[in-house]
Amino acid sequence: MNVRRRLIPTAALAGAVALAATALTACSGAAGASGGKDGKLDVMASFYPMQFLAERIGKDHVKVDTLTKPGVEPHDLEITPKQTAQLGEADVVLYLKTLQPAVDKAVAQSGVKNVVDAAALTKLEVHGTSGHDDHAAEEGASDGHDHSHGETGEDPHVWLDPVKYAEIAKGVGAALAKSDPDHAADYKKNTDELVAELGALDTEFKDGLKNTTSRTFITTHSAFGYLAERYGLDQEGISGVDPESEPSPARMKDLQAVAKKDNVSTVFFETLASDKTAKSLAADTGLTTDVLDPLEGITDKSQGADYFEVMRANLKNLQKALGNK
Structure with a gap:
């Protein structure tokens, strides 16, 4: 992983x-x-x-x-x-x-x-x-914004x-x-x-993601590190933990290579942030797009009315994208 x-x-x-x-x-x-x-x-x-x-x-x-x-x-x-x-x-x-x-x-x-x-x-x-942290650091330095969280850059999406x-x-x-x-x-x-x-x-996630064709998913917002760690998946984020940070051209090129190498079919975007970058990458690589919701808020666009419903929708979307056997 x-x-x-x-x-x-x-x-x-x-x-x-x-x-x-x-x-x-x-x-x-x-x-x-x-x-x-x-x-x-x-x-x-x-x-x-x-x-x-x-x-x-x-x-x-x-x-x-x-x-x-x-x-x-x-x-x-x-x-x-x-x-x-x-x-x-x-x-x-x-x-x-x-x-x-x-x-x-x-x-x-x-x-x-x-x-x-x-x-x-x-x-x-x-x-x-893989390959993302250096790009994120470069982008953070070049645009003057800190895209990490806290003094040590820990991921808060627990x-x-x-x-x-x-x-x-x-x-x-x-x-x-x-x-x-x-x-x-x-x-x-x-x-x-x-x-x-x-x-x-x-248990539903463990059983549902046990046998898939691919273990890699691409998402606009790198919010799914804990989920990927828990269920043996590989998260490839277009941006960092900050969903509004812009990826570098080098990062976009890397992701095109990852998609081809790891049999990726889908680029995920979320409900509360722009889907522009996801659609751009999907168009360049011939991939489809779908929603993977980081559950930072519930709106009428959410694929469920509460935490459990949205998480189960995320599971179904991951199964489809990863080629559940």
Whole structure:
């Protein structure tokens, strides 16, 4: 497999409660246990995958708002002073550090006491594709933009691996229970149910991608490193983890060669970013195009109404593109 990775030293997953204690900056006592005027815990989620966890685990005990509205590309999010103030009023803020720099800054400025950083609930890795990292570095240097995430360039797209997403779910459940101990049993039950569903999804991907003609897929947005690593695939990204970065002519030439060598049939694009580059490469190589959704948001263009439906649509699209036997 060509996906290269380096483990980033983060807190080891020593149990959901211990992780939640690391990820949750708790104020004295069980702040937020009484929630807002309606008695619910006010949770502010940074973007859809965090919102989904809060809603599925909190259910009737939480009121969930999100900073990233449907249709907005999370990487490009700008935070208003009003939103920063709303962060400060939340009982719990759930976000993924390094994915959205504007959110990282707003959280730090908000003064909110209970903060859950999903990146501290699992191990983050650096993902690249063969021949891609050097081009990405060159492009980043030439256009004056930093296309990496965080100080070490770790990949934040952990929710696209059901196993890692389950690890995060456990930590989120424990953090909600700590903030609202009166409903701890319900949070635990809901977490266990969600983790079981994610385990079933993992099995579906394992079985569904076990026997394919090709193991390589090309995508505009290099968001699928964890998914590729988990299921033995090779992700070849046109751009880096930043979906708006422009590939170099050399990178496009490399991808044409990869497509021919590895029997690639499809170039994937996503719902929240431009498909221009994918269609250009497909036209130059005689390939088809299809959607591989990084699940950074749900809109009426999404191939499903929630995380599980879209992930299963991704699986079907991958099976078709890779030549499932």
